[in-house]
Amino acid sequence: GAGVSQSPSNKVTEKGKDVELRCDPISGHTALYWYRQSLGQGLEFLIYFQGNSAPDKSGLPSDRFSAERTGGSVSTLTIQRTQQEDSAVYLCASSLFGRGGTETQYFGPGTRLLVL
C-alpha cells in the first residue's frame, strides 16, 4: 500500500492479558517509530528502529513493553500483562532515511487499545 498501515484498528482486552500491535511501514522506508497518544500525556515517543541498528528503546514506559522489527519492515509492539493505564492510541510512523527529527515522519491510522 501507499501509506503506513496498522492492525488491529481497535483492540479491547482484559487487564493482565498480553497484546500485539502491528505496523507495516511505507515500502522502502528505513526508519520506523512508535508513539503513544493518551489523554493525559499527549503524544509520547516509545521506540525507534533504523535499518539493522540496535533500536532506541528510551521511550518505553516499562519492561512490559517490547517491540521488534523483522526483516527491516514490519514491526510488532507487544504489551505484556496489560494495565488500565496502557489504554491509549498507539501510532506508528516511518521515514525514508532515518534522519529522525529533521525528516518528515508519515503516520499510520493508529491502534486504539482499551484495557478493561
Add this chain to the structure above:
Amino acid sequence: AQTVTQSQPEMSVQEAETVTLSCTYDTSESDYYLFWYKQPPSRQMILVIRQEAYKQQNATENRFSVNFQKAAKSFSLKISDSQLGDAAMYFCAYGGSNYKLTFGKGTLLTVNP
C-alpha cells in the same frame, strides 16, 4: 530537552474565514525542523506543512502558511479560506538532532458553516 507549547486548546472559525493557530517551542539547537500535523477523527496524522529552521522564508502549502519567527521561537499556522474539512486536532511538532518528534498538546479546530 525540547518543549513545544500550544496555548490554545480550542479554536473556532467561520467557513471561508482565516484562523491562526499558535505554537512556541524551546530548544538550544540551531538545526531543526518544525511541523504542523492535522489529526481528524479518523486518527490519521496528516502532515500539513513543515519548515526548516535554516530557511528564512515562511513555508506555504495552498491555503496553509506559517509565520516562523526563529528568534522568538514561534511557529504559527494560518489557515485561509477555512473549509469544513479543516476541522480537526492540529499538532505542532519539533524535530531535531534525535530521532523523535516532540509534540504540543494540540489545538482542536472547529469550522462553523
